[in-house]
Amino acid sequence: MAEPMISYAWHAIQWQQLAQLHEEQRLPHALLLGGAPGIGKLRFARALLATLLCEQPKGFQACGACQACQLHASGSHPDLRELTPEEGKRQIGIDQVRSLQQFTAQSAHRDGGRKLALIHPAEAMNAYTANAVLKTLEEPAGDTVLILLSHSPSQLLPTIRSRCMQMNFPLPVREQALTWLETQLGGGDSAERLLDESGGRPLAALQLFEADGLAQWQRQDEALAALVAGRKDAVALAEEWQEQDSIELLDWWLRRLSSLIRHKSAGQPMTTDIWLPFAVLPDERLHGFMDEVLSVRAKLLRGAALNKRLLLEKLLLDWQSMLRSHV
Numbered sequence: 001m002a003e004p005m006i007s008y009a010w011h012a013i014q015w016q017q018l019a020q021l022h023e024e025q026r027l028p029h030a031l032l033l034g035g036a037p038g039i040g041k042l043r044f045a046r047a048l049l050a051t052l053l054c055e056q057p058k059g060f061q062a063c064g065a066c067q068a069c070q071l072h073a074s075g076s077h078p079d080l081r082e083l084t085p086e087e088g089k090r091q092i093g094i095d096q097v098r099s100l101q102q103f104t105a106q107s108a109h110r111d112g113g114r115k116l117a118l119i120h121p122a123e124a125m126n127a128y129t130a131n132a133v134l135k136t137l138e139e140p141a142g143d144t145v146l147i148l149l150s151h152s153p154s155q156l157l158p159t160i161r162s163r164c165m166q167m168n169f170p171l172p173v174r175e176q177a178l179t180w181l182e183t184q185l186g187g188g189d190s191a192e193r194l195l196d197e198s199g200g201r202p203l204a205a206l207q208l209f210e211a212d213g214l215a216q217w218q219r220q221d222e223a224l225a226a227l228v229a230g231r232k233d234a235v236a237l238a239e240e241w242q243e244q245d246s247i248e249l250l251d252w253w254l255r256r257l258s259s260l261i262r263h264k265s266a267g268q269p270m271t272t273d274i275w276l277p278f279a280v281l282p283d284e285r286l287h288g289f290m291d292e293v294l295s296v297r298a299k300l301l302r303g304a305a306l307n308k309r310l311l312l313e314k315l316l317l318d319w320q321s322m323l324r325s326h327v
């Protein structure tokens, strides 16, 4: 018998809240789980789906043994659909949403069972697909529960948000996140550093460890310092960086900029000394540059892939000249 999937310990309050609603038979037909990426919302959603599908739940927990649990574990439960962008794509396709509409219009395969659907992340829907999903929210056919997971609920259409019960998932308490991460790493002393670098998000920290991300980030830190010192040129660096996942790269840059701002205003330590010379820049310049990075990020998300190298080059030149013009 497989162990049933349970949510992370730091989500006990949210889990309890849903257990209570379920007991009172007030579980909503549409749930929006919102919070930063890398804190375990997907696992929470899947544990919830397993529990709602289970035919012999123990309290508010899937048994892991009944036929429904086995179907769920093998990924073949007929009353469950998961929508997420197909491999290599950033958006959920309209065909995927159409098949969801058909699914919600049918009755459940298992006797007296529910139909469940999970969409993650919800911001991977464009206005067109989001409107198609809205239609399914407006006409709940029978006992359907739709779970939307979002790393950034404020980006969603207000009409989507207003039709869902929204649950927020804050960052886990540091001690709890650290204990979990240390267990995953099996000791070692890098847990604190990984967690700091990941902004307190334990799953993101583990992923960073697995991808040897600290070394990668250190190379990026050093490259930017070399650029500013005139030991590296923007064109060559843009050439190098265009080979990387540009969204990840820009997210790293944004995190560095916000921790620099926090360092300046609240004296929070930086995870690397390399960035300290940048602290001479005034806050408004740093914020202005963050806006620039955000706008490049948005362009790349919309698929302006052809201009990737040029966009990076422009950012690098602006960053270089900003510090030069200041000193």
Ligand SMILES: [Zn+2]
Pocket: 053, 054, 055, 056, 057, 062, 063, 064, 065, 066, 067, 068, 069
């Ligand atoms: Zn079960």
